[in-house]
Amino acid sequence: MNWIQALLILSIIVLLVYLLRSRTSARTKAWVKVGGVLFVIAAVYAILRPNDTTVVANWLGVARGADLMEYALIIAFVFTTLSTYMRFKDLELKYARLARAVALQGVRVPEEQV
Amino acid sequence: MRYQDVWIVVPAFNEASVIGDVVADIRSVFDHVVLVDDGSKDNTADIALHAGAHVVPHPVNLGQGAAIQTGVEYARSQPGAQVFATFDADGQHRLKDVVRMIDRLSTDDVDLVVGTRFAEPTVSKPPLLKRIILRVAALVSPSSRQLGLTDAHNGLRVFNKKVADRLNITMSGMSHASEFITLAVENGWRVAEEPVEILYTEYSKSKGQPLLNGVNIVFDGLLRGRLSR
16 A cells, blocks of 8 residues: 555545534434545545546546546535535625624614604 | 605715715705714714714624615614615715605605616716726616616615515625615516716715626626525
């Protein structure tokens, strides 16, 4: 085994532990964990047998496994960026409503109009 | 005094040098002014209060759209409030335009009157580049086209209680103008346009939004429907 393989597998296992230890308990989160475990299995396999990814790449008309991985990474990155953007917008709206509620508690009325 | 049922909503951010005159000017015609201080660092709020405005202070800066929503929520909860107007704090609007728009609201039996800089005959001239961009903004907005509006981003609007009660601006920044028009289409409000004059003083120019912000406005408009309300 190469050093890089050991390092990659180690980091993947750290990721797995982190994922499984998160305490959010909603049902959707459970599916995220299942997906995470599947991802870890696939990742360890791809690290130990990198040439097998080239086989999959060839099925899809891509020359090298590394290229296929990069395409997948780009798509995942764009998806993550967009969902983060939408989530931020959502939070901004909640934040604005919270600030508005605070503002309406602190109205100042001119004395002659009280 | 006339117009006892009118509330003027003024969103303001760091306008201390002009806000006193603007509020006093509004108060010479309208009794009820609510100024939303959008987290100003100067003493905009104190000056406006002294000039006779109700002041609603945002604890942090949220943007003009959020300030308008706050002001309308405050005004619509006031007893007797029936007519509402948004009015920019930098002194670029004229009061006689507001008065004419309020009269239009009742005579034309519409829910919302928006100001336009582009009605014929042209009464005011924005700088050329701004003119082009504002026209394009009106043309690319499906809602503005649907209602036949010529000016998508005029700060002067007059509307009735029905609009105020349903108003729910979610775009905190400068995209609220197009959102306002989109809400009008979605809710079936009757909309009319009234020619108004904008006083492009050096001060209001320096406070105006950079034209590049148009890119953000178009982008926000595309994403708007995908946000949970």
